[in-house]
Amino acid sequence: MIESFQRREKLIFDNHRGQTFEISVSSPFYLDKADGLGALENEFYNVKNYNEDGTNIKGSSVRERNIVIEGRIRLDKDINRQQMIRFFNPKHSFTLKYTNGDIVRYIDCKVEKTPVISRHIIPEFMISFLCPNPWWYTEExxxxxxxxxxxxxxxxxxxxxxxxxxxxxxxxxxxxxxxxxxxxxxxxxxxxxxxxxxxxxxxxxxxxxxxxxxxxxxxxxxxxxxxxxxxxxxxxxxxxxxxxxxxxxxxxxxxxxxxxxxxxxxxxxxxxxxxxxxxxxxxxxxxxxxx
The missing domain is CATH 2.60.120.880 (Jelly Rolls)
Structure with a gap:
């Protein structure tokens, strides 16, 4: 989990309808935490024989990636609340663009759980995404x-x-x-x-x-x-x-x-x-x- 973001780090979502949505420390949608941006989880295929210690690993594959983002709505909470809910429509597909200075990476994802937004004075939000292809990629x-x-x-x-x-x-x-x-x-x-x-x-x-x-x-x-x-x-x-x-x-x-x-x-x-x-x-x- 990343809990301390730099000002130049940004998470920018494209919903393939020409619309974008930025979550960062310089955005009205303030970025507090992001889990799943780095580590991948390996899934092993094992065979265990009778009376044998341990198992034999016959193969492995990388599991899909889950990304969970948490943050706060800092400005115009009512308008921005509706904007966030409408943008992250579970029927849409998204490309997430991560930028940090000269580093640019992309990953394709779907909304796993639509935004959960609190009713606090400064609303807190959480969004969960599933990336079927877990690998980040760059320009062709x-x-x-x-x-x-x-x-x-x-x-x-x-x-x-x-x-x-x-x-x-x-x-x-x-x-x-x-x-x-x-x-x-x-x-x-x-x-x-x-x-x-x-x-x-x-x-x-x-x-x-x-x-x-x-x-x-x-x-x-x-x-x-x-x-x-x-x-x-x-x-x-x-x-x-x-x-x-x-x-x-x-x-x-x-x-x-x-x-x-x-x-x-x-x-x-x-x-x-x-x-x-x-x-x-x-x-x-x-x-x-x-x-």
Whole structure:
């Protein structure tokens, strides 16, 4: 439990309707305590054999996170009381943003218990939240593998030998190191972009051989985005401004929950034909134990 907050620490809720709600020591909704921002709880799967001391741990997983916030309404208690009750509607989903100077973390949550607000002269409140995914996360990061690099610049020089002007060149390396500087594995958002015809593009994790492959021929201008976040897996083709479900075009051996491990992850791209017409970008969101 955190019971002593600094002035620059803020808890800012977004209810996905464009509305925000701040709880902090500088807000009318004064922040006294917050439980559940830091520690995670591990859940073990044990097997106990007959006449054996202790148990055998066969596996473990991190439990969902509970966050309980306590504070006081300092100004306009009647108006702000209603504002708090209406904002933290249990039917809505929220993203909690924690800020402390340069440190910014996010977590998705639902209201577990709507605000309990006292009738005191300075009303006290308590709100309880459940975070099904217990990991805090930061802004999405982007790694480009196959891209064209611009080479046209001023002052313009034209080769007198008649070799022409280099407008750009193909990035020669088809492997990128996606470095995951976080506390756990992170899912990916993979974008295949065709600048011409491309047959069966894919990416592969070099160390493990796990792949995500599109078993189709892409046309120039096509963009296929594959998301491997658990509970939100999808493959979408964007063609001529229209989005098409492309999940059925993933190969049978594609890992739809492909993720990057903590540390270095060598990922390469390729295609069955016309790989020079392929651009690939990989996005992932770092995740952290606490704030």
């Amino acid at each position: 990061q982007k790694f480009e593998i196959a891209m064209w690099v611009p080479a046209f610049e001023f002052e313009l020089e034209i080769d007198a030998e008649g070799d022409g002007i280099e407008m750009g060149y193909r990035e020669p390396n088809n492997v990128v190191n996606v470095f995951n500087d976080s506390d756990t594995t992170s899912p990916l958002r993979i974008q295949f972009k065709a600048i011409g015809s491309v047959v069966e593009p894919y990416i592969e994790v070099v160390d493990t051989g796990r792949i995500v492959k599109i078993e189709a021929t892409l046309q120039g201008g096509d963009i296929v985005t594959v998301n491997t976040k658990r509970g939100n897996e999808y493959a979408i083709l964007e063609r001529n401004g229209v989005e098409i479900n492309y999940f059925n075009y993933l190969s049978y051996d594609s890992d739809i929950q492909l993720s990057v491990d903590v540390g270095d992850n060598l990922i390469r791209y390729d295609a069955a034909q016309f790989v020079s017409n392929l651009e690939v970008a990989i996005y992932f969101t770092p995740q952290f134990v606490g704030v």
